[in-house]
Every structure is written in C-alpha cells, then in structure tokens.
Amino acid sequence: MTVMEQRGAYRPSPPPAWQPRTDPAPLLPDAEPHRVLGTEAAAKADPELLRRLYAQAVLGRRYNTQATALTKQGRLAVYPSSTGQEACEIAAALALQEQDWLFPSYRDTLAVVARGVDPVETLTLLRGDWHTGYDPYEHRVAPLSTPLATQLPHAVGLAHAARLKGDDVVALAMVGDGGTSEGDFHEALNFAAVWHAPVVFLVQNNGFAISVPLAKQTAAPSLAHKAVGYGMPGRLVDGNDAAAVHEVLTDAVRHAREGGGPTLVEAVTYRIDAHTNADDATRYRGAAEVEAWRDHDPVQLLERELTGRGLIGEDEIAAVREEAETMAARLRERMNQDPVLDPMDLFAHVYAEPTSQLREQQALLRAELEAEAEEGTAR
Amino acid sequence: MSTVALKPATMAQALTRALRDAMAADPAVHVMGEDVGTLGGVFRVTDGLAKEFGEDRCTDTPLAEAGILGTAVGMAMYGLRPVVEMQFDAFAYPAFEQLVSHVAKMRNRTRGKMPLPLTIRIPYGGGIGGVEHHSDSSEAYYMATPGLHVVTPATVADAYGLLRAAIASDDPVVFLEPKRLYWSKDSWNPDEPQTVEPIGRAVVRRTGRSATLITYGPSVPVCLEAAEAARAEGWDLEVVDLRSLVPFDDETVCASVRRTGRAVVVHESGGFGGPGGEIAARVTERCFHYLEAPVLRVAGFDVPYPPPMLERHHLPGVDRILDAVARLQWEAESR
Ligand SMILES: Cc1ncc(C[n+]2csc(CCOP(=O)(O)OP(=O)(O)O)c2C)c(N)n1
Ligand SMILES: [Mg+2]
Numbered sequence: 001m002t003v004m005e006q007r008g009a010y011r012p013s014p015p016p017a018w019q020p021r022t023d024p025a026p027l028l029p030d031a032e033p034h035r036v037l038g039t040e041a042a043a044k045a046d047p048e049l050l051r052r053l054y055a056q057a058v059l060g061r062r063y064n065t066q067a068t069a070l071t072k073q074g075r076l077a078v079y080p081s082s083t084g085q086e087a088c089e090i091a092a093a094l095a096l097q098e099q100d101w102l103f104p105s106y107r108d109t110l111a112v113v114a115r116g117v118d119p120v121e122t123l124t125l126l127r128g129d130w131h132t133g134y135d136p137y138e139h140r141v142a143p144l145s146t147p148l149a150t151q152l153p154h155a156v157g158l159a160h161a162a163r164l165k166g167d168d169v170v171a172l173a174m175v176g177d178g179g180t181s182e183g184d185f186h187e188a189l190n191f192a193a194v195w196h197a198p199v200v201f202l203v204q205n206n207g208f209a210i211s212v213p214l215a216k217q218t219a220a221p222s223l224a225h226k227a228v229g230y231g232m233p234g235r236l237v238d239g240n241d242a243a244a245v246h247e248v249l250t251d252a253v254r255h256a257r258e259g260g261g262p263t264l265v266e267a268v269t270y271r272i273d274a275h276t277n278a279d280d281a282t283r284y285r286g287a288a289e290v291e292a293w294r295d296h297d298p299v300q301l302l303e304r305e306l307t308g309r310g311l312i313g314e315d316e317i318a319a320v321r322e323e324a325e326t327m328a329a330r331l332r333e334r335m336n337q338d339p340v341l342d343p344m345d346l347f348a349h350v351y352a353e354p355t356s357q358l359r360e361q362q363a364l365l366r367a368e369l370e371a372e373a374e375e376g377t378a379r
Numbered sequence: 380m381s382t383v384a385l386k387p388a389t390m391a392q393a394l395t396r397a398l399r400d401a402m403a404a405d406p407a408v409h410v411m412g413e414d415v416g417t418l419g420g421v422f423r424v425t426d427g428l429a430k431e432f433g434e435d436r437c438t439d440t441p442l443a444e445a446g447i448l449g450t451a452v453g454m455a456m457y458g459l460r461p462v463v464e465m466q467f468d469a470f471a472y473p474a475f476e477q478l479v480s481h482v483a484k485m486r487n488r489t490r491g492k493m494p495l496p497l498t499i500r501i502p503y504g505g506g507i508g509g510v511e512h513h514s515d516s517s518e519a520y521y522m523a524t525p526g527l528h529v530v531t532p533a534t535v536a537d538a539y540g541l542l543r544a545a546i547a548s549d550d551p552v553v554f555l556e557p558k559r560l561y562w563s564k565d566s567w568n569p570d571e572p573q574t575v576e577p578i579g580r581a582v583v584r585r586t587g588r589s590a591t592l593i594t595y596g597p598s599v600p601v602c603l604e605a606a607e608a609a610r611a612e613g614w615d616l617e618v619v620d621l622r623s624l625v626p627f628d629d630e631t632v633c634a635s636v637r638r639t640g641r642a643v644v645v646h647e648s649g650g651f652g653g654p655g656g657e658i659a660a661r662v663t664e665r666c667f668h669y670l671e672a673p674v675l676r677v678a679g680f681d682v683p684y685p686p687p688m689l690e691r692h693h694l695p696g697v698d699r700i701l702d703a704v705a706r707l708q709w710e711a712e713s714r
Contacts, residue, residue, distance in 0.1 A: 131488035142456070143488055147480045153446050154481070157453020157461075164409075164435055165457070183473075187446030194441055349491040350525055352549045355579070355626035 022231045029224035029236040033268050036243035037301045045243050047311045053090065053242040054302040054312065055320045060086035060110050061299050062324035063119065064273075066331050067109070067126075071277040075335045077128045080107045084272030087242035087298035088174075088204045090114045095200075095249035096172055103142045103155040103173035107204075111174060112141050119327075120334050129339045148179040152188030152201065159197040159256075170256045172200045172249070178209020180223050189264065193230040198256035200249060201264045204239060206271035211284040227264035239267030240298040243305075269298075343369060388569050390538045391561040394424045394500075396569055397542035398462065402432050405460060408546060410437040412447060412464030412500075421466055422502060422561055444473040448499065452481050455495040462546055467558075468503040469512035475520070482551045483526030497551040498542070503531075504597040504647050505679075506559035506694055508687040515684055516648035518596075521553045522624050522657070529624040530578055531555040533599035535567035537622060540576030548578060557597035581628035583635060587617035590641035590707055593632055593658055595621040598645045598695060605700040614704055624654060632658070633665045640671040641707040645695050650678030672708035 036042050042050075064083040070076040082089050085107075093114035096102060104112050112122045117134045124133030125144060132143040142158075145151035155173035162169035179185055180203055192199045203223050207214060220226055227234030233255075237248040245267055252263035270293040274281040281290075306312040347354050347362045354362065388396075402408045410425055416439035419426030428437035440447050444465060451461035465471035471478075478499070486494045505514030521529045528550055532538040538556070545552035584599060585606050592602040599620045606616035619635050621628065636642045642662055644655035655676035662674050677695045685693045 130490060131484075132490070132492075135492045136456075136489060137492065143485070143493070147476060150449065150476060150480060153449025153477070154453035154456060157450030157455075158457045159453070160450065161454040161457035161459045164459075171453075184445055184449060184476075187441075187443040187449065190441055190443065191446045191450050345490075349487045349489075351486070351528070351626075352494065356629060357627060 024228050027228045027231070027233045029222060029227070029234040029266070033236045033238040034244050034248055035238045035241050036247060037241045037305045042243065042305055042309070047306075047309075049246070050243060050302065050306055051312060051316075053087075053094070053246060054299075054306055055323070056090040056094070056114060057086045057242055057299045057302055058320045059324045059327055060090050060114065062328050063110055063113060063331070066328040067123065068273065068277060070332070070335055076123060076126050078126055078276050078278060080276045081271075081273035082107055082110045084293060084298065085204055085206055085239065085269045086110065087245050087301075088202065088239045088267045088269055091242055091245035091249055092172055092174060092202055094246060095253050096170065097253075099140070099167070099169050100253070101140045101142065101155065101158055101169060101171040103151045103158075103171060104144050105148070105151065105174050105176060105179065106144050106146045107176065108174050109144065112144070115139050115141055117141055119331050123335070124339070127335070127339070129341065130345075149175050149182035149184040149188070151175075152184055153191060155199050155201075156188050156192045156195065156197050156262075159192075159199045160195050163198060168257065170198045170200065170253050172202060172253065174202050174204065176209060177203060177205040177207070177214050177223060178212065178217055179203075180226065181209075181217050189227070189230045189232065189262070192262040193232045196259075196261040198259075199262040200252040200256055201262065202249065203264065203266045204269055205266055206239075206269050208271055208275070208285070210275045210279065211281075213284075222266060224264060224266035230264075232262045232264060235263060235265045237265060237267050239269030240296050240301060242298055242302055270296075387564040388535060388567055389562050389564050390532070390535045390556075391422055391424050392569070393535045393539040393567055394542055394556065395426055395428075396573075397539045397546075398425060398428060399431065400573070401462070401543055401546040402428065402436060405546075406436075407458060407460040408436075408462060409454065409459050410462045410464065411440050411451060412438075413440065413442055413466050415439060415464050420464060422556075422558065424500070424556075424561075425464065444470060445477050448474040448477040448482065451497055452477060452485070452495060455497050456485075456493060460496045460498075460546060462498040462500065465499065465501045467509075467513050468501055468515040468517050471499070471501050471517065474499075478521075478527070478553075479524050483524045486550070487526060494549050495551050496549045498545045498548075498554055499551070500542075500554045500556060502558040502561070503555045504557050504559060505684060505690050506597060506647075508690070510687065511684070514690070516646065516679065518555055518624055518646075519648055519653050521555075522654055526551070527625060528552040528578055529555065530622065531557060531596035531624065532622065533557065533560065533584075533596055533620050535563065535565045536574075537576055537620075539567065540574050541578065541622060543573070543575040544578050547575065552578070555596060559597050560600070563600070576622070579623045579626040579628060581619050581621045581623070581631040583617060583631070584620045585616070585618040587615040588639055589614040589616055590643065590704055591617045591619055591632075591635045591639045592643050592645055592700065592704075593619050593621065593635075593662070594645040595624065597647060601695060601697060602645050602700065605697045605704075608697055609701060609704060612701065612705075616704065627658075627661070629661060629665065632662060636662050636666045636674075637669045640669055641704075642666075642670075642674045643677055643700065643703045643707070644674065645677045645700055647679045647694055649681045650676050651681045653678055672706075675703045675706060677703045
C-alpha cells in the first residue's frame with residue numbers, strides 16, 4: 001500500500017473529550033483596577049499603614065525631584081524618574097519581608113531605596129560610576145536591570161532555588177509595560193508557572209515605553225490578562241493608589257509564600273516626567289493628558305484620604321515633609337562629592353583570577369598611569 | 380553507584396560520568412535543559428542523572444533557551460551551581476542576551492559580590508551530517524565576550540577533567556563539546572582515579588620540530604592525522620591542543636612556536652573574524668623573530684555551514700592542512 005492509499009483508508013477516531021487543564025475563570029483579572037483610597041474599603045485600611053505609605057510616598061517624590069535636579073547640576077549622568085509612580089515603587093518594597101528578594105528594572109531606584117539600600121550606592125550606575133554600588137546580598141536586591149525584562153527569569157530562578165533548598169523566600173520582579181513585549185517576559189512567566197515558583201511579577205503600566213504608547217505594544221485586553229495564558233492569576237490595580245497596590249502585592253506575596261505559585265500584577269499608572277532627563281516628551285504626548293494624571297497623583301491621593309478622615313494633622317504632614325527635605329539635602333551633599341574610582345579596578349572582577357592577558361593589560365595601564373603621574377609632578 | 384565500565388569509554392560517557400561525580404560531590408550542582416531528564420539528552424550525556432538524583436537536580440525545562448539560562452542565573456545567584464545544556468550550537472543563540480548581558484558581566488558589575496558559577500554545555504561543530512543549524516562553530520562569539528571562560532575538550536580524559544573543572548569554577552564557563560567526538564574512544568578508563576584538568580592550560584599532543592599545528596576540539600584528531608601523514612613528506616609536526624580558548628595559554632603556544640619556527644592554526648570555525656586571526660596575531664606579536672614564515676590559518680570557509688553533502692569540502696582536512704604546511708617557506712631549508 002502506498003502512503004497515499006493509506007491516507008485514504010485512514011479514519012481517525014474522534015479525539016478523547018478535551019478539558020482545559022486549568023480553570024481560567026479564577027485567574028482572570030477584574031474588569032476595573034482595584035482601588036482602596038477614596039472608596040469604602042479605605043475605612044477598613046490600617047491607619048498606621050496609610051500613614052507609613054504616605055511618609056514613604058512623600059520621601060519618594062522628594063527623592064525623584066532631587067535626583068532629577070542632580071542631572072541638571074551634572075551630578076547624575078541620567079535619571080529615569082518614577083515621579084507619578086511612587087505608589088508602586090514603595091509598595092513593592094513594603095510588600096516584601098526581610099528574607100525576600102527584589103528584582104528592579106532600571107527605573108526602580110526608588111523601590112531599591114525604599115527597601116533600605118543607600119541612595120548614593122543605588123545611584124552609582126546613573127552617575128557614571130560602577131554599575132552596582134550596593135552588595136546585592138545585603139538587602140537582597142538584584143542589580144538594576146537595564147536590558148528590559150531580562151531580570152525576570154533571574155527572579156524565577158532564584159525563587160525556584162530557594163524553594164528547592166526549603167527556604168521561605170519570595171521574589172518580586174518589576175518590569176514596565178514595554179518590557180512585557182520582550183521574549184524574556186514570556187519565558188519568565190512560563191517558567192514561573194510551570195515550576196510553581198514563589199514569584200510576583202509587578203508590571204508598571206505607565207502608558208509609555210519611551211515614546212511608544214501601550215496601544216502599539218499589545219492587543220491584549222489588559223497586561224494582567226496575559227497571566228491567564230500561563231496559568232497564573234492576573235491582578236489589575238490602580239497603580240497610583242498606594243493602599244491598593246500594597247494590598248494586591250501583599251496578597252500576591254502571601255499567596256506565593258504559602259505555595260500558591262506566581263501572580264502577575266498590572267498596576268495602571270502614569271509617567272509624569274519624560275522618559276529620562278534626556279527625553280523630550282512633548283514630541284509624543286500632550287500637556288492635557290499629563291494634567292489629567294496630575295489630578296490622580298499618588299501622594300495627593302494618600303494625603304487627601306488621611307486628612308479627610310482626620311488620620312493626620314498639619315504637624316505630622318509638616319514633619320514628614322521636613323524629613324523629606326533632610327533626606328534630599330543629605331543626598332545632594334553626598335552626591336556633590338566626586339566618587340574616587342581606581343582605574344586598576346577595571347581588571348579586578350572580570351574573573352575570579354585575572355587571565356594572563358588581563359594581567360598584561362593591567363601592566364600597560366599601570367605604566368600609563370605612572371607616566372601620567374610623573375608628568376603631573378614634573379609640570 | 381555502578382556504572383557498567385565500558386573499556387574504553389566514549390567521550391559522551393566520560394561527560395556523563397563527570398556530571399554524575401560533580402552532582403554526587405556537591406548538592407548545589409543542578410543539571411537543566413531540554414530533554415535532559417527522562418530522555419537523558421539527545422546525545423545521552425545526561426543519561427541516568429534524573430533517575431539517580433531526582434528531577435529537581437536534573438530538570439527537563441520548558442523549551443526556551445533564554446529562559447533556561449536566565450533562570451539558571453537566578454539559581455546561581457542563590458548559591459546553586461547550575462549546569463545548563465543547550466541542545467545544539469545554533470539553538471544556544473536565543474540565550475545570547477542572557478549570556479552576554481548577565482552571565483558574562485554579573486561578577487564585574489557587582490564588584491565581585493555576585494559571581495555566577497555556571498556551566499553552559501554546548502555540543503558544537505560539524506562532521507555529523509547534521510541538517511542546517513546543527514553544525515555551527517560558534518566559539519568566536521563567546522571568545523569575544525569578556526567574563527566568559529571558553530573550554531573545549533578533544534580527548535575522552537579531558538572531557539571528564541575539563542568538565543569537572545568547569546563545574547568547580549566560580550566563573551561562568553562555556554563548555555563546547557565537539558559533537559563529532561562524542562562517540563570517540565581512547566585509553567581513558569573510568570575505573571581509574573580521575574583527574575580534574577586546570578582550565579587555561581594547553582597541551583602538546585604530539586611533539587615535533589618542523590612546525591606547530593595550533594588547534595582545538597574536533598580539529599585535534601585531524602591535525603594528529605595530518606602530522607602522521609606529514610612524516611612521508613619529511614615534516615615532523617608538533618600539535619598543540621589549546622583546550623581552553625579563554626583563558627588563552629600564550630605560554631605553551633609560544634614556547635612551541637619558538638621551538639619550531641613555523642605555525643598553522645586549524646579550526647572548523649570560519650577564518651574571517653574567527654579564533655585563528657586572534658591566535659595568529661598573538662603568535663606573531665610574541666614570536667616574530669622566531670618565525671621563518673607567516674602564521675597561516677586553515678579554517679572553515681566563510682560561508683554559512685554547508686549542507687551535509689558538501690561538508691567534507693568545508694571542514695579542514697588532512698590535505699588542506701598539509702597544503703598549508705607546504706606553504707611555510709621551506710625553500711631555504713633542509714627539513
Ligand atoms: C532589551 C532592551 N531594548 C531596548 C532598550 C532601550 N530602552 C530603555 S527603556 C525603554 C522603554 C521601556 O519602557 P517600559 O518597559 O514601559 O518601562 P518604562 O520606561 O516605562 O519604565 C527602552 C526601549 C533596553 N533598555 N533594553
Ligand atoms: Mg512604560
């Protein structure tokens with residue numbers, strides 16, 4: 001019998017009954033972003049937590065304006081501001097326990113600082129100093145990741161390793177809306193779901209990837225919906241509502257800690273400043289849009305809630321602002337000191353031991369430096 | 380633990396043994412990749428590991444090379460020692476960004492705080508009649524990336540010794556396995572005490588005084604064959620097996636060239652922008668006054684890897700090596 005004859009004779013049996021392997025319904029995000037501030041739910045929120053979020057948000061805003069100012073003074077080479085996104089940044093840090101890990105993207109220096117890392121050490125990359133100024137193991141914060149979404153599989157691997165070792169560790173990984181189009185986003189979510197890894201993915205949808213709006217980035221109903229395809233829950237939250245972001249992230253972290261696996265959280269927010277100080281946002285968006293979002297400012301939302309409910313007084317607000325000013329002054333002062341870099345360090349950490357080739361290059365540079373120094377003294 | 384000790388064993392079996400011994404010695408060692416668990420890998424190098432150590436230690440991952448290497452980075456951050464298998468040379472390319480932007484740089488960017496002890500095993504090279512994307516020699520890409528060690532064995536004993544060293548290294552190692560030598564056998568005996576070879580040392584596989592063939596991986600046996608054939612022409616060729624492309628053993632290579640005064644670099648990878656250019660330049664810079672002739676290269680052609688029916692014309696063979704040796708300006712000399 002020829003192959004073609006076989007084909008003609010072939011009568012497939014009907015496929016066995018098909019069932020989805022995971023019920024998608026519980027994974028679906030709500031239609032509207034979750035909100036707490038300005039709603040009934042705020043009455044049930046812990047006043048202490050709200051005050052804490054407020055103090056952190058004020059500090060965060062001041063940190064953003066100070067860092068931006070440092071670019072104008074030539075003290076920072078570049079700064080990707082998270083102004084308008086402070087609720088997400090601080091909630092990400094506060095949702096974690098001490099033993100947990102944070103995987104920030106390049107925009108998330110505020111989250112890193114909120115986690116307890118020294119701001120000057122956090123900003124080394126952006127001032128032209130070495131890439132990672134902090135010890136990642138001290139506060140369990142991975143290096144800031146500039147190649148978009150590439151940090152996400154690291155978070156999955158780390159959380160997976162911790163679980164294999166029997167350690168109680170959750171990893172929270174941050175990424176932007178643009179970053180969700182990267183292959184690494186897909187691969188990380190897929191691995192996390194298959195491995196049931198204790199990971200929380202926080203997407204800050206701030207409307208833009210530099211100049212490109214979300215509409216050109218995805219045709220998905222929402223970024224949170226992407227979770228369903230991987231078999232993990234997707235959660236949609238108002239990214240400017242610090243209480244809501246904190247609640248959703250804390251739930252997702254608890255869920256992961258209790259063995260429930262990963263969650264994808266989309267926080268809808270807005271990047272008030274340009275992409276970085278080097279960007280001109282007027283080329284791709286109008287002032288009216290920015291103004292509309294200023295009315296939904298994360299710091300204002302907290303302040304309104306707290307004052308409206310009489311949970312904070314003028315004195316306390318003044319004290320919070322003063323603390324922020326002190327932080328900013330201290331940061332300014334410390335950033336005004338030039339860092340001292342040792343050129344010989346170029347070769348120190350390429351490998352555990354420099355290769356013979358690197359040792360030769362090291363000798364070359366040393367000779368150059370010595371010649372320079374001699375010239376300097378001769379002059 | 381009982382391995383049926385085939386005597387002599389193949390390179391693939393020596394690699395399996397190295398993985399098994401490393402896993403037994405250190406619970407931090409985890410093997411991961413496509414089909415490495417139940418199947419034991421398409422080349423069977425991970426055969427039996429999932430059974431012996433469990434699927435958490437030898438894991439069939441989803442089919443996504445960037446994800447495999449990216450998650451391995453995270454595991455290494457947490458203190459594990461992942462050994463990643465890429466199924467074929469050309470299928471390691473999706474992982475290139477993780478390799479270049481993170482694996483190679485993490486130690487440097489964290490000022491030594493976060494080294495990544497990772498081994499990335501990649502079957503490479505041609506000569507097996509593989510269809511497109513199954514025969515690339517991609518070592519030049521890896522060599523050009525500071526922060527990576529690049530190692531490739533040519534003998535069964537080195538397959539064992541270098542893989543153990545790679546896994547023990549605190550630096551990331553790209554471990555290139557010459558797939559055409561997987562089934563090769565030599566005098567390596569799995570029952571004898573095994574040695575771990577230091578990374579970064581070349582070895583002289585055959586001593587000679589007329590000229591030096593500098594080579595590595597799948598081209599080592601070809602060069603040894605060429606050296607045998609060269610005797611008929613009156614040439615006594617030395618063969619240096621680099622074993623490690625990064626770090627590069629200038630010392631052993633240059634000592635040999637200074638002795639012989641002539642050198643040919645042989646590899647499957649294309650010549651233009653390939654490892655041979657770097658090696659020839661290094662040798663010339665260091666041994667110029669000892670050289671009787673320019674350093675020559677015998678490499679694969681600068682073409683995409685050819686269809687199997689044409690690969691024998693592409694791969695450096697004995698004749699092409701001997702032709703190069705003949706061009707080493709012997710006129711003035713008696714051999
Ligand atoms: C892999 C990669 N491609 C391109 C870039 C250049 N780049 C830096 S930020 C950015 C936009 C990122 O947008 P999004 O993910 O939404 O994050 P956001 O800037 O809004 O925080 C681009 C294209 C990069 N850093 N990495
Ligand atoms: Mg964005």
